[in-house]
Amino acid sequence: MKKLLLLILTGIAVTAQAQQKPNIVLFVVDDMGWQDCSLPFHKSLTKQNRQFRTPNMERLAAKGMKFTNAYANQNCTPSRVSLMTGMSPLNHGVSSWTFHKDKTAGEGGDQNFDSPAWNMNGLSASPGIPNTVYASPLPQLLRKRGYKTIHAGKAHFGAFGTPGEDPLTLGFDVNIGGGGAGQPGSYLGLKNFGNNKAHSNPRAVPGLEQYWGKDIFVTEAITQEALKQLDSTGNRPFFLHMAQFAVHTPLEADNRFVQRYYDAGLDSTEAKYAALVEGMDKSLGDIMDYLERKKLDNNTLIIFVSDNGGLTDVARGQPRNQHNAPLRSGKTSGYEGGLRVPMIVYWPGVTKPATVSGENLIIEDIFTTALTAAGGSSKGLVQKVDGISIAPLLKGGKQSPDRTFAWHFPHQRAAGSPDVQPFSAIRKGPWKLIYLHKSQAFELYNTDRDISEVHNLAAAEPARVKAMAAELGKLLKAGKSNMLVDKQRGKSIPYPDEVL
Template identity: 50%
Template sequence: MLAILLISGFFSFGQNKKTQPNIIVFLVDDMGWQDTSVPFWTKVTDFNKRYHTPNMERLAREGMKFTNAYAMPVCTPSRVSLMTGVNAAHHRVTHWTSPDKDKNTDFADSTLNSVDWNINGFSPVAGIPHTFYGTPLPAILNQAGYYTIHSGKAHFGSAGTPGSDPKNLGFQVNIAGNEIGHPASYLGEKNYDNAKNGKPSRNAVPGLEAYHGTDVFLSDAITTEALKALEKPVNDKKPFFLYLAQYAVHVPLDADKRFMSKYLKAGLDSTEAKYAALIEGMDKSLGDVLNFLDDRKIADNTVILFMSDNGGLSLTPQRGGNAWTHNLPLKGGKGSVYEGGIREPMLIRWPGVVKPKSVADQYVIVEDFFPTILEIAGVKNQKIIQQIDGKSFLPILKNPSFKDENRELVWHHPNRWIPAEGPKIHFSSAFRKGDWKLIYDYRKGKLELYNLKNDIGEQNDLALTNPQKVKELALLFTKQLKKWDAQWPTYKQNRKVVPWPDEVN
């Protein structure tokens, strides 16, 4: 078992609890960097013009926009990192977890064996096989006096393990969250299910029976219930932590009839119109939250952190269809360690601290949410089981020009995500320091080098022309992976270990 780490700064109650800010994490599923009318690049693109997200625009006006915010290439690793402050290479939940216990979601590969990753996800309880054991964020906040609410998608751990129930992580209220990774349906008239012959499907959304048979879209149902739950801490004048994790904009692409017509009239086909409507429905949820804060006159003491859990799902020909997510100019999409799979829309509003209309170019990553939120809450000197890899971005919130080009970021995905072949969506890891990014494709035994400042689309591989930079980054990359004892794949043919980055010729 990992040694208990005493983190200085946590869990000291020197400040008056009345001044503790309320904290809301608004997490979106599968939302790409371009899937919004808020431009996160240096210019507005045609894709930004396609979507209508006025409440994201409001957050950007009233808060800070992060142009270099990252998550993991798939969902569960990001969610575990957010809840624990630990990088996926370290917590070993490197892929999405199945709703069913002890089921490996990796597809078989002809070249490499599947690694022994934590297929059951995160556990707040020690001794659960194939899980990462740690101290979860909501449990710490709850002990610090916060009223903790979970609403929406959880997907922290498989069924039958403690991590499948958000209440085991320290949430006092759980709305519609369990082990499933996407809904069977977004439609209330279908009971948020896709039952066949009267038998509920595995991905039926739980706990929303009050909305069954209605025309209430899922994004609205979990938002309405979350805001109802907030009435208690607001009336009790108690700080709250709301984790509102939208199932949107993950498939299935059910039509949100309130928004479909405008996109069809704009010339989008029915699939892309459904996706755009799903995005606008998510944005409406954000607006409902902002309006609630205004109505209760608590907006000035509430921090809102908006993020997506991985890049947009770009349905390439290898997956059997056309794209509805357009991550361009970024390369790749969900499942890839190229920028399209990991770079996310991120916005933060904190009145009185974050300067309105500010833009931060410093790169951050999803495990940074854990130490940042604890620092925002003023939590100090708390015993935490796991070693924290994340770094607080509070200095960035106070100074958007903050720079740290020595920061090292790691993405580790030693897994096969889909059965079909595709561009860098299997068995790849990546490392960033400053503007430089190194990508390692294990199956090809190849390192690629990109300068993201000059080449955000990763079109110009500089590995051959800058071998010294490749060597420098490969050494640092390997050192970090070995420090974390990251699981490493082996070849099927001879069971030999795939070379580490610094061993690639």
């Protein structure tokens, strides 16, 4: 009898302890630019902000903290691997987006250069998989701490035919629609989300067969399925990785919202894009409504972030290369438009309502923040974690002015703006140095004074260029990051410190 009573009391204690851990919602948007919302991340509302309608982003910011200097990587898979591992791209080696096993996707445009070896198969929670980074993923760590772990939407953690293709191999208990593709075959249920009888479209959204042939957008279908999973968590805390395919191409009309943008005079492309944004925002609102209805909002950490800068040089409406202004360029570039992203955090009892931080942070910090919130630690993991907890910033603290971020993209894209080219970059405080691989030239900007990166100060600040290039070279070599290959010379271009 005493043993039975002890077991009951122990069970109650464990349940109470589990309930004290915050639920975690990581809401990741695909390709959403810094300006693609009605919530300003610049000094005031801009022309671009006025094109969009995102009341739930505004609602989340009113409850928590908005970050105006948050950074991700230049395109999707590198950021998603950083989110799951807490690693810098220089250390996880996934420097571009993954697709087919052992193949580099989306290359071309210059016969004189070639990509070096890189982890083209993405992330793996199992050792010994070629061309992957082996690490302890966030959902695996949270599951060990008692969390129900749910993935919903875009995964794109690893290439087709590798373990990382399936979110279940990374510690998720549930996978809703996630696979190896970086974009949906279609957003439309009437088109079966890209699925066909021949199963020949690798970008088709897996699962969700119950919605095939129905007039529903995949953004809505994924949200509905995620909320069903939240209803079955019992007393366990949950980790919901809500990773919408929106607002990635293909730009298909969401008929719930698109007419208002046609009526506002936007061209067809931009009207469809704005409707994708509003549909994504509705998903955020549906989740917030659920949390409030179930009285879970006071114990749920919500992190909203985009995986890279906004698309602007291809697929968007006219004029091109203006959609992220005042930031320069966009997705896949090393300029602010490619790296700076919208980010909002609400942590009950930690964040003060309607606060704004201009402190620098980077996407791998989310890993450490979420793990710390769950009572975990980055000690003893397979990987060395580069991200730090942003809890001090959420309480109004300041970042170290010496903290350094770095990026690496030794790849070529087949089409697009001249701004989109192979680069490595380093940021310290407001200063950012970009090393352009093909020309082996440097560009230096103070983004506090020159947010549009118009004035290259490399010639005026040779000592700063030399110091930052030396640090960047050291970081690249420490992470064994390979440089772009010069095919004419038959070897890699020099590291930035070697040029000077």
